[in-house]
Amino acid sequence: MRGRYLPVAAFAGLIVAIQMATHFTGSGYHLTQLTMSAYYSLLAIGLCLLVGYAGQISLGHAGFFAIGGYITALLTTHDLSSRAGGASRWLAKAGILSFRIDLYGGELLTVHPWVACLVAVLATVGIAYAVGGPVLKLKGHYLAMATLGFGVIIYRIVLGTEFLGAADGISEVPPFAILPGLEVSGKAALRVPNYYLAWGLVIAGMVLLLNLIHSREGRALSSIHGAEDAAEAMGIPTARYKLSAFALSAAFAGLAGVLLTHYNGGIGPSEASVMKSVRYVAIVAIGGMANLWGTLLMSLLLNYLSLRGYFGTYDDAVFGAILILIMLFAPGGLLRRDLLEEVRDVFRGNGEKAS
Amino acid sequence: MxxxxxxxxxxxxxxxxxxxxxxxxxxxxxxxxxxxxxxxxxxxxxxxxxxxxxxxxxxxxxxxxxxxxxxxxxxxxxxMARTFQQIRLFPRMTVLENILVGRHLHSRGGFLACMLNLPFTRKEERGIRETGSEILDFLGLSGQADAEAVHLPYGQQRMVELGRALACExxxxxxxxxxxxxxxxxxxxxxxxxxxxxxxxxxxxxxxxxxxxxxxxxxxxxxxxxxxxxxxxxxxxxxxxxxxxxxxxxxxxx
CATH class of the missing domain: 3.40.50.300 (P-loop containing nucleotide triphosphate hydrolases)
Structure with a gap:
């Protein structure tokens, strides 16, 4: 129990240390990319549960991210004031709709961000159930292809729909006031609180997932990975568990999409692209597959480097290359649980290991 | 009967x-x-x-x-519990964890309860682990509890599979x-x-x-x-x- 939360404290320390470092070196602008990395990490750790632990590949998770992001963007920017009847006045009073002033001083009546967030995440989960039901009957490459197909469909829909801004996406998404005085937005003045809010959410997500993998439900998921028939023989309804893991990881993706959209003030079709899905799977793979901490650290590092532009025009290629190299040379992932042990074995000089 | x-x-x-x-x-x-x-x-x-x-x-x-x-x-x-002719142990799991999966039918915490680590799931987890170590004792495999199951000698793998089925009671x-x-x-x-x-x-x-x-x-x-x-x-x-x-x-x- 202690051992489970010690790394959480250490990671929280790292997050504080990074913020301190940017503060004292006067490079606070790095926090913007680090905050964005946090939201991508939220998706990555959810995907880690599905791919690494339950052993079900998904090449469509950018689709879930985009569904969450686009729904909240649409709901919080679509002006309903022209249709202001009795119903919308009642909805405004109930706090479901809210008035705000747009950039040009006009008054907008839109869905309140809290409501939009809730609708977006629930819709993402609903779609995950609808898609996952039939698709998760497939295994291995077939599942990869089917989820890839889902990702492509979502990408083409957001790219081709005028209503969703087509290639431009949706902009002018308002800040999301989570608590009074604490809003998800990209304003420079709010950079530090947003950084802590984002990573605080990631840490909360990590605690939830760490609890899950160390429980009966986590063991049930891991048992499906590799010996599905034996899991059934233990009384585990494998189809239901796979679907639950799929929906849970989609919820993480949807929430990440919602929050990053409010943070960036908009969302575009590139967030739904297949290369994004490949990137997320590459992060889980290099993080060690069934390794939440490895996935989180790799996500922090690689997303940050990518967002700072270190990979230049080869951005997507870097993640594609990572995936190829991992699959070729370390299909179990790079940061494996037993990696330290193996390194120790080498130094002890006993290389032989039963396998 | x-x-x-x-x-x-x-x-x-x-x-x-x-x-x-x-x-x-x-x-x-x-x-x-x-x-x-x-x-x-x-x-x-x-x-x-x-x-x-x-x-x-x-x-x-x-x-x-x-x-x-x-x-x-x-x-x-x-x-009804069963074992397989071709041993089907759970890879990437220790001997103990393999046996703990056998307690699935005798525990009830759902996704949400387990994620929140509620008091009742903590209590349940203690019970699961107690039964697990009791079964390891029965098999005489207590010393191997933390070894990865699929790396054990073949004979012991058979015993772990039997123990996992027994854990289902x-x-x-x-x-x-x-x-x-x-x-x-x-x-x-x-x-x-x-x-x-x-x-x-x-x-x-x-x-x-x-x-x-x-x-x-x-x-x-x-x-x-x-x-x-x-x-x-x-x-x-x-x-x-x-x-x-x-x-x-x-x-x-x-």
């Missing part, structure tokens, strides 16, 4: 009649063995009983209810060739273990090739040949059955 009742079960794979009109009962508390030459349909029968295959005809009544057509996990929930335990691939010492050990299982109030149905093991531990024996039941009797009587000697025992001993 009969716990399991197999009635007129038939299964055809393409042109091969794997099982034809097989019927037998397993009484509560018995150790019953299924024997027969390779390809006699023993594993097919196991897969039918445990829900991994559906028969073309027949019925399987377990604990008074028809279980045919139920999914394997539903049959498991009614109190089944009413009936189906063992598919529990001594396959074991040496003489390990086979004797496995035989002792299976006999001790009876003390845990578990009925056993096993498929086995090792005749000395079968004769040692079983009360009744069903003999299958080419998908048909050719004999069913007490262990000592089967040894003298001329038909059985002709199709099966005779093969090796002639």
């Amino acid at each position: 009969k716990l399991l009742s197999v009635r007129g079960v038939s299964k055809r794979f393409g042109g091969l009649q794997a099982l034809e009109d097989v019927s037998f009962d397993v009484p509560q508390g018995a150790i019953k063995a299924l024997i027969g030459p390779n390809g006699a349909g023993k594993t097919t029968l196991f897969n039918l009983i445990s829900g991994f295959l559906r028969p073309d005809q027949g019925s399987v009544v377990f604990g008074g209810t028809e279980v045919l057509g139920l999914a394997p996990h539903q049959i498991a929930a009614r109190g 089944p009413r009936i335990l189906l063992l598919d060739e529990p001594a396959a691939g074991l040496n003489i010492r390990e086979t004797a050990e496995m035989g002792r273990l299976i006999s001790r299982i009876r003390g845990r109030n578990v009925t056993v149905l096993l498929v086995e090739h090792d005749m000395s093991l079968v004769m040692d531990i079983s009360d009744d024996i069903v003999v299958l040949s080419y998908g048909q039941k050719i004999a069913e009797d007490k262990a000592h009587a089967i040894q003298k059955d001329p038909e059985v000697i002709r199709v099966y025992l005779g093969e090796g001993d002639a």
Whole structure:
């Protein structure tokens, strides 16, 4: 129990240390990319549960991210004031709709961000159930292809729909006031609180997932990975568990999409692209597959480097290359649980290991 | 009282009649063995009983209810546990964790409760682990609790699989060739273990090739040949059955 939360404290320390470092070196602008990395990490750790632990590949998770992001963007920017009847006045009073002033001083009546967030995440989960039901009957490459197909469909829909801004996406998404005085937005003045809010959410997500993998439900998921028939023989309804893991990881993706959209003030079709899905799977793979901490650290590092532009025009290629190299040379992932042990074995000089 | 009742079960794979009109009962508390030459349909029968295959005809009544057509996990929930001829341990899990999965049916915390680590799931987890270490003691594998299960010697892997099935606290335990691939010492050990299982109030149905093991531990024996039941009797009587000697025992001993 202690051992489970010690790394959480250490990671929280790292997050504080990074913020301190940017503060004292006067490079606070790095926090913007680090905050964005946090939201991508939220998706990555959810995907880690599905791919690494339950052993079900998904090449469509950018689709879930985009569904969450686009729904909240649409709901919080679509002006309903022209249709202001009795119903919308009642909805405004109930706090479901809210008035705000747009950039040009006009008054907008839109869905309140809290409501939009809730609708977006629930819709993402609903779609995950609808898609996952039939698709998760497939295994291995077939599942990869089917989820890839889902990702492509979502990408083409957001790219081709005028209503969703087509290639431009949706902009002018308002800040999301989570608590009074604490809003998800990209304003420079709010950079530090947003950084802590984002990573605080990631840490909360990590605690939830760490609890899950160390429980009966986590063991049930891991048992499906590799010996599905034996899991059934233990009384585990494998189809239901796979679907639950799929929906849970989609919820993480949807929430990440919602929050990053409010943070960036908009969302575009590139967030739904297949290369994004490949990137997320590459992060889980290099993080060690069934390794939440490895996935989180790799996500922090690689997303940050990518967002700072270190990979230049080869951005997507870097993640594609990572995936190829991992699959070729370390299909179990790079940061494996037993990696330290193996390194120790080498130094002890006993290389032989039963396998 | 009969716990399991197999009635007129038939299964055809393409042109091969794997099982034809097989019927037998397993009484509560018995150790019953299924024997027969390779390809006699023993594993097919196991897969039918445990829900991994559906028969073309027949019925399987377990604990008074028809279980045919139920999914394997539903049959498991009614109190049937099984092992596999090809060992199916969970990879990337320790010996203890493998056994803990066997407690699934005896715990109830859902996704949300487990994610929040609620007091009742913590209490439940302690109970799961207590039973887990008790079973490791029973198997004599306490020292290997934290070893990765699939890296154990073969004989111990068989024992972990047995322990995992025992953790389900089944009413009936189906063992598919529990001594396959074991040496003489390990086979004797496995035989002792299976006999001790009876003390845990578990009925056993096993498929086995090792005749000395079968004769040692079983009360009744069903003999299958080419998908048909050719004999069913007490262990000592089967040894003298001329038909059985002709199709099966005779093969090796002639």
